[in-house]
Amino acid sequence: MFSKLLIANRGEIACRVIKTARRLGIATVAVYSDADRDALHVELADEAVHIGPSPARESYLVIDRIIEAARATGAEAIHPGYGFLSENAAFARACSEAGVTFVGPPVAAIEAMGSKSAAKQIMEQAQVPLVPGYHGEDQDPALLKKAADDMGYPVLLKATAGGGGKGMRQVWAADEFDEALAAAKRESSASFGDDTMLVEKYLTKPRHVEVQVFCDNHGNAVYLAERDCSVQRRHQKVIEEAPAPGMTAQLRRDMGETAIQAARAIGYSGAGTVEFLLDEDGSFYFMEMNTRLQVEHPVTEMITGQDLVEWQLLVASDAPLPLAQDEIRLHGHAFEARVYAEDAANDFLPATGTLGFLRPPEESEFVRVDTGVRQGDEISVFYDPMIAKLIVWDETRERALQRLASALSDYRIGGTVTNLDFLYNLATCRPFREAELDTGFITRHGELIFHQREQDLQLDLTLAALSLLLYRQQQAASRNCLDPWTPWQSHNGWRLNEPHAQHLVLHCHGQDFPAVAEWLGQGYRIRVNGHDTVVQGELEGDCLRFELAGHRQRGTLAATDEGFTLYLPAGAVQFSEVRPDTGELDASGAAGGLNAPMNGTVVTLLVEAGAAVAADQPLLVMEAMKMEHTIRAPAAGTVDSFLFQPGELVDGGAELLRFTPDEEA
Structure with a gap:
């Protein structure tokens, strides 16, 4: 086994690998960019090496800097995590040439699966079932479109070097093909440095079921059951579970043995995931093989009792697999929910912000939280906006799902928009509880998932006012005072010969009250709002206890720079205090142009300045957090000028271009 390990990654997965390495007595080395100088993975590692500026392409994706960091620190092995360089054959080769062990499969296996089109050809020769599609090297757009036309729409465009939903587009009709192809190519080139595409027939109601495989260097290979990853947005997984609901012993064996067959076809070693599309009739088709550890690996760990990172390190050090196939036991059911800084109601737009308040649910044998952030950390524009992975386990799917709902309702995050409400609604809706799963689940059940909680405006306003008053008292008590009995230090509204009354203006539910x-x-x-309510309460730390009409309850009050969030059993209430306007506020707006939906980088301008455009015509493309966002014309009109050029960073809310609508519009 190695004595020192460098983790060529960041965030949650770097922290995850450090945890296992420390348990095994292996010293760890972190790498970090400018943006990650104070990150959690840097703090947890025994050593840390700076590798460059904040953009990943200038730091985490620079092979020479990673190798040099390993040499400088004496690291004997490099764990790539997932994403970044984890499936980069050139990086694996550079490790070998530097005499450093790459904790992953052989270079040839990465190359074989690195191109989705080449992988399909290999799998076809290995008699692994495939979805119909075009996987050729000729990338003439006209040829790709003809292939799509011939197989019939809908089709799926996929980057051959892709993963994580990058460089992927559904195309529902022929007139959408050219724009979708251009966007997929740009995204693939930006993420992987390769814009080669394949075209596949898009199955309308398949399940996404993947099999965890492990191979060693001694001819042993096993599968550790399967995971259902059907619930996705933007082709990225949202909630994963293991084992897959409705899986029979025979189907599990068939898919597992097929997955091993695929791995053996490329001489595989280490952890890998073979992804299948499982159709309604029980037939399954090879989709791709990820030659790395998956984001959702914890659910497999929870039902098998195995540490897959430890398995990776054992195989990389040339040890045999810890268990044979007949020794692997499955117990219980596990879910993983990916907690993101994103606006689920606004097409899952990534969000930035400072985590001014962060309180995950308490961990136990049933609840696990894998994260790479702490309270006070910033969700930046440079990387994926994942905050944490929430993993739960119990004896049955029903009980595990109940634990998931409870843990989601206990999760407290303030300072940025999150998908917590979305995840809770998804996990508790009837179709998900009954495992009616397919890859179109979110679109099909949108009305059940994207609804807002029922609001009791009067209750929300009353508790917001109470919380603000108690928070003021708490802050005053924390300051030293020479005379604690003086009424001038009181925050209960004391007035001489007058009622103890305080006047507030609350901003809540989009209005001032x-x-x-x-x-x-x-x-x-x-x-407030024309009604009187008598309420008692106390605030201890961030725990609010209150009593209304004899009903005692509790909540959590999160105070951040943006205001307050009060977490209650029925949901969260966001509010702030409206301060008197002293005339210092800037009331200028951004009228007359189109604004950036978030911090990001301008990728390309799609029209010329001065061009006349139609309503909804694409004007420019932004990239933020590894996702592209197309800015479209709000009406027919003229693009007067662009205020940013490709490659320039843009702040969220900044005016991107000057636009004059036609008089008729």
Whole structure:
């Protein structure tokens, strides 16, 4: 076994690998960019080496800097994590040439699976079932479109070097093909440095079921059951589970043996995942093989009791697999929910921000949280906006799902938009509870998933006012005072010969509400929105305990620079205090142009300045957090000028271009 390991990655997966390495007594080396100088993985590692500027292409994707960091620190092996260089054959080769062990498969295996089109040809020769499609080397757009026309729409465009949904587009009709192909090529080139595409028939209601395989250097190969990853947005997985619901012993054996057959066809070694499309009739088709550890590997660990990172390190050090196929046991059911900084209701737009408040659910044998961030960390524009992976386990799917819902409702994040409500709605909706799964699940059940909680406006406003008053008292008490009995330090609204009343203006549910709170000696009478409510409460740390009409409850109050979030059993209430306008606020707007939806980089301009455009015509493409976002014309009109050029960074909300709509529009 190695004595020192360098992790060529960041965030959650770097922390995950460090955890196992430390348990095995292996010293760890982290690498970091400018943006990650104070990141959690840097703090956890025994050593850390700076490798460049914040953009991944200038740091985490620069092979020479990673190799030099390994040489400088004496690391004997490099674990690539997932993403970045994990499936880069040139990186694996550079490790070998530098005399450093690459914790992953042989270079030839990475190359074989690195091109999705070449992989399809290999699998066809190995008699692994394939989805119909074009996997050739000729990339003439006209040829690709003809292949799509011949097989019939819908089709799926996929980057041959892709993964994680990058460089992938569904095309539902022939007139959408050219634009989708151009966008997929740009995204693939930016993410992988390769814009080669394949075209496949798009199955309308398949399940995405993948098999975890492991091979060693001594001829042993096993599969550790399967995972259902059907619930996806933008071709990226949202909630994964293991084992797959409805899986029979025979189907598991057939898919597992086929997965091993695929791995043996390329001389595989280490951890790999063979992904299949499982059709409604029980037939399954090879989709791709990921030659690395998967994001969702924890659900397999939870049901098998095995540490897959430890298995990787054992195989890389030339040890045999720890277990034979007949020794692998499955127990219980596990789910993984990916917690992201993103606006699920706005087409899953990535979000940035500072994690001003972060309180994950308590970990136990049933609940696990894999994360790479702490309270106060920033979700930046440079990397994937994942905050954490929430993993739960229990004896049955029903009980595990109940634990997932409970853990999601206990998760507290303030300072950025998150997908927590979306995940909770998804995990608790009837079709998901009943395992009616397919890759179109989110689109098909959108009404059940994207709804907002039922609002009790009066209750929300009353508790917001109470929380703000108690928070003020808490802050005042934390400051030193020479005379603690002086009324001038009181925050209960004391007035000489007057009622103890305080006037507030709350911004809640998109509106401003004046409120008056009168101290009664045992609680407050709060008048807001035309109603009086008597409420008692106390705030200890961030825990709010309150009583309304004899009903005692508790919640969590998160205070951030943006305001407050009050987490209640029924959901979260966001509010802020409206301060008096002293005339210092800048009321200027950004009218007259189109604005950036988030921090990002301008990728390309799709029209010339001065061009007349039609409504909804694409004007420019931005990239943020490894995803492309197309800015379209809001109406027919003229693009007067662009305010940014390709390659330039743009702040969220910045005006991107000047646009004049036609008078008729």
